[in-house]
Amino acid sequence: MVRNLYIHIPFCSKICPYCSFYKEQINRNRIYAFLDALLMEAKKVCFQPEAVFFGGGTPTVLSCQQLDYLLRGLSTCLDLRRVKEWTVEMNPATVSAEKGRLLLDWGVNRISMGVQSWDPGLLAVLGREHTTDQSKRSYDILREVGFSNINLDLIFGIPGQGIEQWRDSLSKTVLLRPDHISAYCLTYKEDTEYFFRLMRGVYSQDVDKEAExxxxxxxxxxxxxxxxxxxxxxxxxxxxxxxxxxYWRGEDYIGLGPSAFSTVGTLRWNNVADTVEYIKRMNTDGEAVHFRERLSPATLRTERVLLSLRTREGVPAHLLREHEERLQIFFELGLIEASGETIRLTRQGCLVADSVAEAFL
Ligand SMILES: C[S@@+](CC[C@H](N)C(=O)[O-])C[C@H]1O[C@@H](n2cnc3c(N)ncnc32)[C@H](O)[C@@H]1O
Ligand code: SF4
Structure with missing residues (x-):
């Protein structure tokens, strides 16, 4: 049974040089054509979602009128009675009380906001469009309008960032008492400006510092x-x-919008990562699938291991049966531990999670 719905809004007002998500600078002339295409795709959803996630891009770069149009449309074509969690991603530069109230009124009950850093200099290095004051103000607005579940995203390993600057960002975040914190290590993904800077030697990566x-x-x-x-x-x-x-537990999910992936049972597909093409395909073919595949049981098992290994819940032990020898070595090195019928990383193991995961590929 599918319970998870992801909706991709591919627009941002400014593109960050490190970001590899599918997004484009917002083109105000295309918005309603895009929203109509998205609603067309939503009409095909035939399950009752329990978790809805609006990601991007920056969904809240849409104006209140555009968001209202989208949410009104979705509420007529989806059965939202079972929704327990509805998250919308925000950038601090796109928050207003009016937008917050509108989202709450339509049933959104969780916000994920990209603060990234509380250091003005590092925000500039990241090419962010907001200031630290704006992040604080936006957080306060979201609390004042009534959101009781807020996540803040942070990034560490930013070029030039010192450990004290990171401690300071962490403690400033904690002072706000967000309900959830995502702290990502900066990744240099191909096709981003940051990757090119890394290749040109403008930036360098220091894995020991990242571990610290x-x-x-x-x-x-x-x-x-x-x-x-x-x-x-x-x-x-x-x-x-x-x-x-x-997602980490390997549950099925449906993704709508350009570049969005869906996985149901052994079937996986994704939509074209091109907004113009997405709109065109939805209007002509009634779908915008770019690629479909049937996953083998072995691939599904490996994916499940890699995703759940990163979680506290851990990996169901039966999925690792074929890796007995390696498991033994990791146990002896203190990198993994058993907890009931699951195996999970120890604190030490978390520091080298990618290397442990590689051993199970
Ligand atoms: C879609 S964005 C969140 C909403 C909004 N677009 C924003 O940036 O504020 C998802 C999050 O992924 C993280 N992220 C994006 N690119 C990253 C990268 N190269 N390395 C690490 N984290 C990254 C950021 O923390 C960002 O907030
Ligand atoms: S990090 Fe967020 S705001 Fe920046 S380009 Fe990516 S999706 Fe857009």
Whole structure:
């Protein structure tokens, strides 16, 4: 049974040089054609979602009128009675009380906001369009209008960032008491400006420093009461993100919008990563699938292992039966531990999670 729905809004007002998500600079002339195409695709959804996630891009770069148009349309073509969690991603530059109220009125009950850093200099390095004051103001607005479940995204390993600057960003975040914190290590993805800078030697990567940042994050956030339930995700009691949990547990999900992936049983498909093409295909063919595949049981099992290995829940032991020898070595090295019928990374193991995961490929 499918329970998870992802909706991709591919627009941003400014493109960040490190970001590899499918997005484009917002073109105000195309918005309604895009929203109509999205609603056309939503009409084909025939399950009752329990977790809805609006990601991007920046969904809230849409104006209040455009968001109202989208949410009104979705509420007529989807059965939203079973929704427990409805998340919308925001950039601090796109928050207003009016927008917050509108989202709440339509049933959105969780916000994920990209603060990234509380250091003005590092925000400039990241090419962010908002200031730290704006992040604080936007957070306060969201609380004032009534959101009781807010995640803040942070990034560490930013070029030039020192460990004290990172500690400072963490403690400023914690002072706000968000319900959930995602702390990502900066990745240099191909086709981003940051990747080209890395290739040209403008930037360099220091894996030891990244591990130190990560260790500081784990220690500090756990010390102040957040539970690390996935390598990059920390929660207050009961505020785990249902949408992400579903994904890590290998549950089925449907994704709408350009570039969105869907997985149902052994079938996986994704939509074209091109907004103009997406609109055209929805209007001519009634679908915009770019690629479909049937996943083998072995591929599904490997994916499941790799995703759940990053979580506190861990990997169901039966999925690792064929890796007995390696498991033994990791046990002896203190990198993994058994907990009931599951196997999970130890604190030490979290620091080298990618290497452990590679061994199970
Ligand atoms: C779609 S964005 C969130 C909403 C909004 N677009 C924003 O940037 O504020 C998802 C999150 O992914 C993280 N992210 C994006 N690119 C990243 C990268 N190259 N390395 C690490 N984290 C990244 C950021 O923390 C960002 O907030
Ligand atoms: S990080 Fe967020 S705001 Fe920046 S380009 Fe990516 S999706 Fe857009």
């Amino acid at each position: 940042f990560f260790e500081v994050t784990m220690n500090y956030l756990e010390e102040v009461g957040y539970c690390q339930y996935e390598i990059s995700n920390y929660t207050s009691p009961g505020k785990e993100c249902l949408h992400n949990l579903g």
